[in-house]
Amino acid sequence: MSDADWISFDEALALVLDAAAPLGTERVPLSAALGRSLARGAEAVAPHPPWDNSAMDGFAVRIDEVRGASPERPVVLPISDDIPAGAFPRGPLEPGSVARVMTGAPVPEGATGVVRVEHTDGGPDVRVRIFDDADGERHIRFLGEDVQAGDTMVERGEELGAAAVALLATAGCEQVDVGRRPRVGVLANGDELADFDEFEEVRAGRRIMNSNGYALAAQLAESGAEPVPLGIARDDPGDLHRRLARAESCDAIVSAAGVSVGEHDYVKQVLDELGFERSFWRLRMRPGSATVFGLLGGRPFWGVPGNPASALVTYETLVRPAIRKMAGFARPCRRPLRCVAAHDLRGPRHVLSFLRVLIGSAESGALTARLSGPQGSGNLGSMLADGLLAIPVGTDAIGAGDPVDVIPLREWASPA
Template sequence: MTDAATLLPEDEARAQVLALATPLSSEWVAVDEGLGRTLAEDIVAQRTLPPWDNSAMDGYAVRAADLAGPLPVRLPVLETIYAGAAPHHEVRPGTCSRIMTGAPLPVGADAVVMRERARAVPDGGADRVDLTEAVEAGHFVRPRGEDAREGEVLLARGTPLGIPELGLLWAQGLGAIAVPRRPRVAILSTGDELCRADEPPRGRIVDTNAPSLALAVRRAGGTPSLLGIARDTRDAVAEALGRAEGFDVVLTSAGVSVGERDYVKEVLAALGVQQHLWRVAIKPGKPLVVGQRGGTLFFGLPGNPTSSLVTFELFVRPALRRMLGHVDVAPPRVTGRLDGRLTKPPGLAHFVRVTAAWREGGLWAKPLATQTSGALRSAAAATHLLRFPRDASSLAHGDLVELLPLSWVA
């Protein structure tokens, strides 16, 4: 039996994995194809936006000093300024202009009084208004250059691209951007007991690992390719892995433990793959192999379906995100409370499948009844993984716990 004390802690193992993963070469894509990716280079603003001070409200462009006395203050209205139109009059002391949201602030005005703080005054056809609120300079004014100033770094290299970031790029008139290319990921299942979903089982079980991992790769931003199922012979595993040339990442499932027909580690070594780690102090997912040959990373994942998904979540997904240029790639963690009680022997960190729900002012995590590594049904029901620390042996109801939101949740 392997001494758990010799196994690599999860955080150390992930650090070793991430030391091997670097952003890939860049490619040019349309801005709207950049969602979820990162910038491969700084974006320098070519336009100052907004190009002029403009109104944040429908109301009246005023000189704030005109409203310093007793209220209301009655002022003549010089004109109405609409968004997309230029002002024609300067706002001189004792005057104002009606203005719409987004319209340029006229010369002389330094604030906007919202329409709800004004009353129109019938005055023989003259356009006048009573303003009922005193304001300071800058009130409801969007200043020139608030979003961007020409020549400044608008978005730095490595910035993750969400919808607001893409909006900033469109506003600069950009149609294409440079981003790290998507990792190409080969996926291989091994095992005599496996068949494809479209084959009659005939005493075998359907391989769910490869298609599940392909979806996980795609959701993480990579491009998956399935290599099929390799039978449990050295030659079959070698032939299948020989077809993985040119990929950035190779994922195998099963065949990495110490069984008589577990050939993956042996074949990887024969193919010149340098092994960087084997076995991590976690459950599920202890038999994990990570190696590298040239620019290709190899992950030998466990064969049990949930173990495969958990090790992908903890190690492969962060590596893919690093290849895509993300800086913050560790699995996100939130704090909650345990709804129930957990016990285990010390030595391995357990990642317990839980359903987490907000109640009583906090996030409560309830362990699912089934925690076996071959059960996909509990993976389907889980919303988070609860990290049961390596050296702990019990957690009581209400204890603070660390929760990892699952990326595989719909």
């Protein structure tokens, strides 16, 4: 493993995704399905809504009988029915009358609209005065207008958000089949690292905190995986062997640091001893060039750089898509946003550069991208970003106002 491959980012991503396979399914209660991938497309067993119902509190009417109503010339009609939510009409709407109806309640046959209560006197007795005919053909939600029986409500591989969970509930899906969460070992490497029980060493300036272990575990959890902490491997091949052995039950491993060319970087040596099948080591990407990927015991193994920003960027671009594929998501890669550069940007011409950026909006309405801080591979604070802006190979400068692609990392709010 001493020879570098220096492949392109696209080649590396293709190799990573090719090695990732969905891990199978499990059945969970609908209440525990949020954020999981749906393993089988879900069909509606009944139409939704299940009947024509009112979108407003008001009065069900026939348009021809309220046309021309105004504050100066109100239309006065008797109330022939009163339909609260949970009840049903006594029958069709009687000609020359209205039916009081609440939001969500069925509207009687023959009604063409629901005049909202704000456009009436409220119907204080057996009659109602209607002051506006604008609602005479509005505010009825028709049977099946949202979903028809037999429609596929949620596609296989979709991430189950709140709306999808609600749709599954309407179909009576108390239990759902979802993709199994990958169990991923998280390993940090280096004598210089400390955990919380050694934080006094950090305070004294003799060690650095193992931020990568916690960051990678958090990224895995956000991606839909179950992180399995393997601790900190010291600069000792024996310790590294022992910690990798703890990952026996894991579906994949992500290891931070120890994959470069330093005298005490033992990860590649130990991997070779364990029969590692390398796909690549080093690629034309910044940050994250010193990345190794392959199969260890048939399982995907990533060795990401130890510098914090490099580790997090490498995870987002080369690990997360594979983890999402293993978890059964149909779209493992985030969709890029089209933005314009808020200021001039530079990057080395010979590699694909990912810059950490904040997203805003210009007066024109276009999304803008500006650097989130210093871009050094050790600048962890700049990862409090909205996205990663890609400067492609062959480009060393982007001018203010030029179009750029940004991979979103989190939700963002435009400035007030």
